[in-house]
Amino acid sequence: MAEFSTPTTEQQFAENFAQLKPVMNRTEALYESSRCLFCFDAPCIKACPSGIDIPQFIRQINSGNDTGAARTIYEANYFGNACGKVCPTEVLCEGACVYNLQEVKPIEIGRLQSFATTKVIKSGEKLFGPGTDNGKKVAVIGAGPAGISAACELRSLGYGVDVFEAKAQPSGLTVYGVAPYKITNEETLAEMAYLQAQFGYNVHFNSAISSREELEKLEDKYDAIFLGIGLGKTNELGLPGEDKINCTGAVEFIAELRQHQHKVAVGRRVIVLGGGNTAMDAASESSRLGAENVILAYRRAKEEMGAYEFEYDLAKGVGVKGMFNVAPVEITGNGYVSGVKFIRTETKDGKVSEIAGSEFVEPCDMVIKATGQAKQTEFLSLIPGLKLDGKGRIIANAHTGQTSNPKYFASGDAWNGGAEVVNAAAEAKLTARGIHAYLSK
Amino acid sequence: MPDLSINFAGIKSPNPFWLASAPPTNSGYQVMKAFDAGWGGAVWKTLGVPVVNVSSRYGGVNYRDKRLVGFNNIELISDRPLSHNLREIEEVKKRFPNHAVIASLMVQSRQEWHDIVRQSQDAGADGFELNFGCPHGMCERGMGSAVGQEPKVLQMIVEWVMEVAQKPVIVKLTPNITDITEPAMAARRAGADAISLINTIQSIVGVDLDQYAPYPIVDGKGTNGGYCGPAVKPIALNMVKNCAQHPDIKLPISGIGGIENWRDAVEHILLGASSVQVCTAVMHFGFGIIREMTSGLEQYMVEKGFHTIDQMVGKALPNVLHWEDLNMKYKVTANINEDKCIGCQLCYTACEDGAHQAIKLNAGTRVPEIIEENCVGCNLCSLVCPVEQCITMERTDDGTQHVTWKERTEAGDIPTEFEDEQAGGRHHWVPEPSAALGKERHKTLPGKARVINGETKVPTEA
The missing domain is CATH 1.10.1060.10 (Alpha-helical ferredoxin)
Structure with missing residues (x-):
């Protein structure tokens, strides 16, 4: 028996995803x-x-x-x-x-x-406003927490700011990635509108910057470029059957959910792969969408999950079942997902090893991969001289956010590898000051 | 079971808890309800000359989320016809012969006093309380606190009352006076049987920041009212003590002021009250609070081995001295219980900014440390500490010496230079003034500190 009945109206959706x-x-x-x-x-x-x-x-x-x-x-x-x-x-x-x-x-x-x-x-009471125009301009790529925070701070310092956003709405993962029971779309967008009304930066939506030519135009037109591009799509697992229908990435699933709410269909039996906070979200969300059975499958032990304890508690609270020390080896099915073949694992001295001959198939009709997001290394390679670390993260000065290409500055997930909204907001404020220091020389 | 009943100057009551003369005793309906709930007595809302009231009569003082820690009113004495009140007193006495019903009275001329005392007596009142305390509305007409502030007038009126009173007479005193014992002695000289105190304190409980007018607001204007509620208890206790200790007063005292639970009542009793009166707490929570009060009082008496209220009355009085009689050799020092400390550091900042810089912070822990040689034993840290029994004041003198200021004065040993051993002696340890500058700037401006003057560094720990 499902914990929640499948929401079919906006109101039912709001009830199932009541604000925490x-x-x-x-x-x-x-x-x-x-x-x-x-x-x-x-x-x-x-x-x-x-x-x-x-x-x-x-x-x-x-x-x-x-x-x-x-x-x-x-x-x-x-x-x-x-x-x-x-x-x-x-x-x-x-x-x-x-x-x-x-x-x-x-x-x-x-x-x-x-x-x-x-x-x-x-x-709508205004608390802040733009500083005196200093004649300089900064381009901000990405209207997420990092980009918008940088835009606000730069405007208060007197810079002209153009934000380029690939998607149709501002705030990045706040509106596309956070679980709906944490914040509503209306609340998120109202804050964005409030900030823009005060600081007056320009946001160009549906304006992905993805080629060298586009970057060159920005380099010519702006005194500095802020990279608030976040992370990319869900990592491919490289498993056989990963392309089957109803096998999806968590980031993509949640973005759909945030935009289309009760119109998003979820399987009856859902398996979520992963042990991080996004996995917890995807599992909770599946359950709240009316899935009868939601299994959270993690390749290591419960104690080794990256998710916060309270996030796992939250998922358990809506009926999610944990399955630990199991690694997926194949997504089974004929066109549609019909199950996941797992192999049992054990953790010894911090190392995970598979137990030979322990394969089994757990039936399901949907698989959500919450196994991390890819870095946007391809795009970043278009920026001359920009150095990344071994994990594909932008390398930048800890106090100024300046990258190895002095005209480019970074904050947020693309820099820190993936953290909270608050980290991006805090880093972007520092980086905006870093840009100011650089352009004031 | 301890016996809660009292005989207060001849007025008998099943327990010491009376309702004070105020809105809760405005009618027979309320008084019967109160007696039914367990109250021992009621001082009827003051009977007297005809009055009219304004609308918008009460104002409150809230502290954070706590409502009515203080309360004031600009209401006058009873606005119900005297005949109705008298008839209802009679009805109440018939139904509750063993409860105390006291008529509070306020009129002007000798004849009026004689008449009203006789009428109340005929109605069956067990005693009288003369309202010489009301500090608003009635005093402008020469009554209430206008009388309480003039001992001679007070004495004269009490004498008029004593001419006809056949029941005990209590004189209710106003605290709006420099020395409460003056009117108390006047009452004694006039032959009163008891005193009750305190009436309300002249007050403005707050100002409306939009209307620029004091509360309670009457058509955009306001006036001073009478202050009461939990906030006035300390003032009341001190005045009760002053009257109870005075060798020339020696009258039973009915304690009033800030009583809302058994603990408040016991404090009044330990300082000399032999009955207590309650108003604000009932106006806030209703008559039902009496259940907690009697139960708490009983429990306390059982624990302490008191069998009667009388055994408790004034029990704390021998320990209330003048400052000059306190032992100057007594020394306490603050002690922080590290296991209980939650690291809020309120004690640190309180001592650092508000007292004697006798607490320090150490790297690597949120638990502050007492600098024992700087601690004067002021108690402040233990008072601000949010954890019970976390900061305790431990006695650090050896308990063998006893010297008072009075003794030093009598021995010709008063100091001629600043060398107080409690304050570090001659080498006073107060830090250099300039050591204060910038000391905690990053801690007091945390949100903004990161962007001040274009700095982008997160402040590091000192």
Whole structure:
């Protein structure tokens, strides 16, 4: 019996994908903010990659200065609202809250943060604006958390900014990749509209930059180029049968889900391959779409999964079953997926080895591969002198984001290899300052 | 089981918890409901001259998410016809003969006082409380606190009342005066049987930031009201103590001010009250709070071995001294229980910025450390610590010496130079002023620190 019935309307979809961190009302915000201790040198701030002055904004909410709270948040992080909802707060700010040590529930920092930012987004009250025009221009490739954050910061420093985005909507994985129960499309896009209205950067949608000629045009026209291109498609596993119908990548599956919601069909028996946070999301989402049976298959032991514990708990909570120490060897089926052939594995001294003769077929009608995203190395090779590390990540100065091609700067997943929205937002702010320092020489 | 009943200046009551003269005692309906719920007595909402009230009468003080830690009102005495009130007093007494019903009174002339005392007596009131405390509305008409602030007038009126009263007379005092014992002594001189205190404190509980007017707002304007609620308890306790310790007063005291649970009541009793009165807490939570109050009081009495309320009255008074009589050789030092510490560092910043720079932070741990030689034993860290029993104040003198300021003065041994051993002696350890500059800048400006002056570096730990 499925945990959820298959949603067929927008409302049913919203119910199945109910927000994990719904926006607080004023009373709840008052009560929750009253609990904050206002720690000295607060651990929550240190745990936040963007260094938001959390005790300050909570105190501002508590004294009825919600606008000031939003300003505090946005001063440190342009994705303030999105981060409040999608950040793994359990392992960041809220995980660092001193209440944990007292076995008291930590302050719901993420929800308080979104409370304040939602309020200004709704009212449209402008908190920031572009700086005085300095006559210089920067091109930003990619309108994800890195690109948009860089655009905001660069505009505040007086640069003209053009953002080039391959897709039709801004915010990158926030609208195309995050699980729908973490943030809604409306919330994501409202924050993007709010930022653009304040900072006035240009975004060119459906404008992929993919050739050397296009890059050359940018190099001629702009004083610097910011790379916020993120990662690419789901890695191919190289398994026989991987091309069968209903064998899909998690990133692609989630992007479909975010855009088409209840119109996305999921199998009855779904196998998700992988042990990271995206695998957890894809498994949870399959279950919430009404799949009767969702198996999370991981080639190592449960304890070795890369996913946060709370993400696995979340998946278990909606009926996902874990299957560990199994490696896929073949996707079976005749045109359509009918199962996955696994071989059992064991982990010894940190090394995974297959147990000969232990193959078995687990039947299913859909396979979702959540086995990591490929780097966009082909595109990056078009940039002269741009160096990548052994894992295909852009090499850049840790404090300025400047790459080995001095005109190019980077932030976000393409640089860090794949992290949270908050990391991209924080890095992009640093990198924008790096661009400013470079162009001010 | 301990006996909770009291005999307060001749007024008997099944327990020491009375409702104060206020909106909860506005009618027979409310008083009967209260007695039914378990209250021992009620001081009826003040009977007196005809009044009219304004709409919008109460204002509150909220602290963070806690509502009504303070409360004020600009309501006047009973606006119900005297005959109705008297009839209902009679009904209540018939139904509850063993409960205390006290008529609170406020009129002007001698004749009016005589009349109203007689009428209340005839209605069956067990005693009278003379309202010399109301600090708004009535005082402008020469009543309430206008009387309480003039001991001579107070004495005269009490004497008028004593001329006809056949039941005990309690004089209710206003705290809006420099020395509460002055009117208390006047009451004693006039022959009153008891005093009750405190009435409300003149107050403005808040200002509306949009209308630029004080709460409660009446058509865009406001006025001072009478302050009460949990916030006034410390003021009330001090005044109760002042009256209880005064050698020339020696009257039973009904304690009023900030009582909302058994603990508050016991504090009033330990400082000399032999009955207690409650209003704000009932206005906030209803009559039902009495169940917790009686149960808590009983439990406390069982634990402490008290059989009667009388055994507790004034039990703390011998320990309330003047400052000059305190032992200056007594020394406590803060002690942080590392296992309990959650690392909020509120003690650090409180001591660093608000006290004596006697707590330091060490690299690699969030647990602060007490600098024992700098600690003056002020208690601040233990007061701000959010974890119970995490910071304790431990006695560090050997307990053998006892010297008071009074003794030093009498011995001609008062200091002629600044050399207080509690503050580091002659070599006072306060840091150089300039050592403060920039010390914690990166910690107090965390969100912005990363972008200040174009810096892009994340601040590193000191």
